[in-house]
Amino acid sequence: MKIIVLMKQTFDTEEKVEITNGMIEEHGAKFVINPYDEYALEEALRIKEQNGAEVIAITVGPERSSVALRTGLALGIDQAIMICDAEHGDHSYRIAALLAEVIKPLKPDLILAGLFAVDSGSGSVALQVAQLLQLPHASAAVKLRLGTAEELLIEDAPWSGTLALVDRDVEGDVETVVIPLPAVVTAQQGLNDPRYPSLPGIMKAKKKAIIERYPSELLAEVNQDDLSSSLTVRTALFPPSPRSAGKRLSGDGSQQTKQLLHSLIEANIIQRGGN
Amino acid sequence: MGTSILIIAELKGSTLRRVTLEALGVAAALLHERSGDIACFLAGSNKADLELASKELARHGAHHVYVASGEAHQPIQALTSLPPILSIIKELKPQYIIAGHTAYGRELAPRLAAELKAGYIADIISMEEFEGQLQFTRPIYAGKAFETRTFHGTSPHLLTIRPNNFAPASVADDVEQANVEPIFITEEAATPLPSIVKNVVQRMSSSIDLTEAEIVVAGGRGVRGSDGFKLLQALADELGGAVGASRAACDAGYCDYSLQIGQTGKVVTPQLYIACGISGAIQHLAGMSQSRTIVAINKDPDAPIFSIADYGIVGDLFEVVPLLTAELKALHQ
Incomplete structure (x- = not known):
């Protein structure tokens, strides 16, 4: 089984967010793997440990994002791919198109991602990837089981092969869905308890290679009109209005x-x- | 040709969600004085409910209501709704497509965006016209900052709106409007991507969704256990609101993670937020500080939650909350 984990390195929003000159102050800020992507990563590692799988993590972003991949390598992923694209962090169609181009030839069985990124918060990219690759999805997973219909005790599944049985959080209720692989599953809080990297893991990860890919090669196949028609632009950034004690x-x-x-x-x- | 707007309407149980009426309000504002049509898409399995909801949509300003009906839409699923929605879009060529930023809307919108190569601005809380351009405001960094965005490409443009931030559409007194007949989609749209719903376990004791609730009663570590949350639920029921929680309460196992408000978890903007036994860590404040009115009940007079509360009660929630519930009961009789 081949599993791809979509990862984003985000500003640690547990920290104070400062705005200077209409930009989020990155100087001195701490960056982390998006917490929801950590659940996705952990789930991939558990599947690998239980059933054997090849786990590939992909990220799109500026240079600093490679630190997130390095953490992934320390945790036990097999391959890390970095799409170097520093400037277009909030153009979700572009990011989805880049990811789809990298993912297509890899033919994964399962794509795992976080429900949304805590910085931009749209929850858009993973599902756009699903649409571009014409894959079904189950979002906000709180439990994921993989297996044949027989193994999962599903009597009326119209599909053969490996299926995903997913408990998903729908505004507090739990909906159980079945989708055939290949598919996209997004992780909700509660899916698992992510592990921390071990020191030997961190040491070993330092020597591992990160594969770099570039928009110039990947977007050659993508229609430029589609990139411009899907563009939205930030015109202002401001802090929440302050509240005082009543x-x-x-x-x-x-x-x-x-x-x-x-x-x-x-x-x-x-x-x-x-x- | 006038402006055309498509609303992705949504039923909860047998009735329309409030956020759908809010989306119709946004559509009316987008049309403003311009000529144009508002169409709605509605999916569900109960024909009587769908017909009633269609009338309701029309009363609130929809000119056309397209209905996908059948067992496949029970419960509503983004994947099954997608093909009929795409065929409507193909026919209507709307300039704007608006959904609620709900579980359903936030799954549909990205798929539509990718398929239509459309710009998508998610989770908006306000909009305004500035120098002839529409600007949409949305929270980012878990509510610790806000951004405004504009569409830069060609239409269609996709929007999801955060519940509770826009006024619902007013009821049209136009007689013609009330006579809009739902258009049942009979034509077979493309086959949806494969997915089957096996089971739905309803865990929310109240039918009011946390993000959509006008009143939220939230508990923190001070609630001390699941029994304490029952007191909050009783108050929420009396107020017609929903129960939420801080991360501390979820981590301690007092309640489900689906109730978590803050950093990770949900961001809520109700009319009234009653924080019970919540100290007010910055992570929690991010998820609720934009509520219109905040009440804090806490034993600790130095709890940071008091610094943002409109009304502060320094006291024992186990005494104050039941008193509030009882007083409200008396008021409502």
Whole structure:
């Protein structure tokens, strides 16, 4: 089995986000593997350990993104591919097209990715890749099992070969879907508990090669009109409007409660007669 | 030719989701004084529900309602909705396609974007015209920053809207409007990509989705366990809201990760956010600080949550929350 993991290196949003001159301040910032992609990566490594698989991680981004791949190598992926494209981080169609070009000849059985990236937050690229490659998908997976219909105890599957049985989070409910491989599965929080790289792993990863690919070769096959028609542009970037503390309600619990409800009704936030 | 806008409508259970009516509001604003048509796509399995929902869409300004009906659309799935939507787009050539930024919408929009080679701006919370150009604002970095974007390419343009941020379309008093008959799609569209839904386990005790709820009652470590969350649920039920949680509460196993608000997890912007036993770590604030009104209930008078709360109650949530529920019950009788 061949598994591809789509990874993005993101700004560590656990840290404070500073804006200088209309740009996110990257100087001194910490970069991490997008937390949702970590679940995808961990799942690929578990499948490899249980059933044997070749795991290839691919990332698109500036030079610094190779650090994320290096971490992947330390964790046990077999191959790392870096698409060097520094300038177009928010052009999701372009990124999906680049990834699709690299993935197509590799003919993977499974593509794993995070549900969304915590920086741009659109959750768009993985599903665009699925559409470009005409693969089915299951998104927001919280449990993934692979096997034949027989192994997965699915009686009425119309497909032969390996299937993915996926429990997915749909706004809090759990929906179980079956899709035949090859397919794309995106990872939701709760899918697994990602591991940390070991020191020997980190040492070994330093010697491993990262394959570099370039848009100039990959986009030769892509229609330039499609790239321009899908473009959206950022015109402003700003911090959230600040909030200040309001009033503390005084008295005992019962008095505080009454004051609060009175204020909320006054402000028309809740209604006296029920909602 | 006028402007044409396609709304991807969505049912939850047997009724239209509020975010669909909000999308119709956005469509009306996009049309503004221009001539043009608003079409809706709606999928589902119950014909009676679909007909009722179509009327509702028409009452809120839809000129045409295209309906995909059948067992394949139970429950609604992005993969099964995609072929009929693509054939409608081919026919209508809409300038804008708008969906809610819901589980369904956020799966559909990227696939449509890739297929149509269209620009896609996700999860917008506002829009405004500036120097003749439409600018769309959306949160990034888990709500720690905001960006505005514009479409730079040719139409169609894809938008998903964050629930609770746009006013729903007003009800049209036009009689003609109310007579819009749903168009049931009978023509076989292309075969969808393979996928079967085996089972759906409903785990949300309330029917109100967290991201769509106008009122959210959220609990943190201070709630101390799943029993504490039952108190919050009772308050949420009384308010017609939904229950959420901080990461600390999810990590401690008091409640499901699907309730998590913040950094990782959901970003919510309700009218009223009641934080119970939540200290207010920056990661949590990112997910809720844009709520219109924030109430904080916490024993610790120095909890950071108080610095952003409109109303602060320093007190024991195990006393205050049941009191609130009881007072509301009395009010509602």
